[in-house]
Amino acid sequence: MTYAQLDYAQQQRNPAKHLAGIAFVIIFHVALVYGLMNGLARKVVEVVKGPLETRLIEEIKKAQPDKPPPPPPKLAPPPPPFIPPPEVNVAAVQQANPGAITAIARTLPPPAPEPAPPVVQAAPRPAVRVPPVIDAKRSCAEPEYPSASRRLEEEGTVVLRFLIDTDGRVVKSEVESSSGYARLDEAARNALGRCQFKPGTVDGKPEQSWASLKYTWKLQ
Numbered sequence: 629m630t631y632a633q634l635d636y637a638q639q640q641r642n643p644a645k646h647l648a649g650i651a652f653v654i655i656f657h658v659a660l661v662y663g664l665m666n667g668l669a670r671k672v673v674e675v676v677k678g679p680l681e682t683r684l685i686e687e688i689k690k691a692q693p694d695k696p697p698p699p700p701p702k703l704a705p706p707p708p709p710f711i712p713p714p715e716v717n718v719a720a721v722q723q724a725n726p727g728a729i730t731a732i733a734r735t736l737p738p739p740a741p742e743p744a745p746p747v748v749q750a751a752p753r754p755a756v757r758v759p760p761v762i763d764a765k766r767s768c769a770e771p772e773y774p775s776a777s778r779r780l781e782e783e784g785t786v787v788l789r790f791l792i793d794t795d796g797r798v799v800k801s802e803v804e805s806s807s808g809y810a811r812l813d814e815a816a817r818n819a820l821g822r823c824q825f826k827p828g829t830v831d832g833k834p835e836q837s838w839a840s841l842k843y844t845w846k847l848q
Contacts (some may be wrong), residue, residue: 695792711712760792761826762839771819771843774811778847782809785844786816794834796825804840 693822777787791800801820803813820841828837 668780672717675812680698698738755830757835758829760796760828760837760839764823764841764843765823767825768823771815773845773847774815777811777815777845781847782812783803783846784808784812785842786813787842788816789822789838789840790820791836792825792827793836795810796827798823798825799836807845809845816843816845 750832776782785805786803786807787805788802789802790798798821801817802815806813807816825839827834829835
């Protein structure tokens with residue numbers, strides 16, 4: 629039997645040494661795991677994080693302009709409000725210094741022209757109307773009494789409304805109020821058609837106009 633085999637056999641017979649070796653191996657593994665979880669992991673994170681931060685800083689530096697932008701242009705201040713000059717008492721200045729009235733007159737602005745008076749249009753003059761002249765005795769012949777009405781002793785008063793043309797002739801007539809007998813009304817209309825009147829006028833010019841005439845039929 630060799631020395632190595634004897635030594636191994638002695639170690640197997642000594643259990644205390646065997647437990648110590650196992651404990652050492654366990655402690656060594658625990659320490660190794662703890663070191664890996666704390667130190668080595670942190671170093672790995674720092675190693676990975678370093679290039680990222682460096683790259684971000686470089687990109688930010690590249691994005692920044694080399695020169696600051698020019699300042700915005702300054703706006704011009706608004707003009708001061710217009711203040712009208714105070715009125716000058718010419719009489720007081722002339723009394724205090726008679727020679728200054730010419731200088732004051734030159735500096736004062738010329739007076740504003742007075743507005744022209746409004747043009748008043750004259751109202752149109754109303755037309756002057758003159759009615760026709762109705763004179764039956766001068767303009768009309770005496771109507772003939774109808775023989776049948778005379779025989780039947782028919783009497784009455786008829787009112788005729790008629791239109792006189794610009795030459796004075798009757799161009800239209802109608803019975804406005806009857807005498808009660810158609811023969812007497814028609815005889816009056818026929819006699820009126822032969823009349824000649826003076827026409828009415830507007831501003832001196834002849835114009836057609838309406839008129840009325842009353843005629844009374846009475847037996848004598």
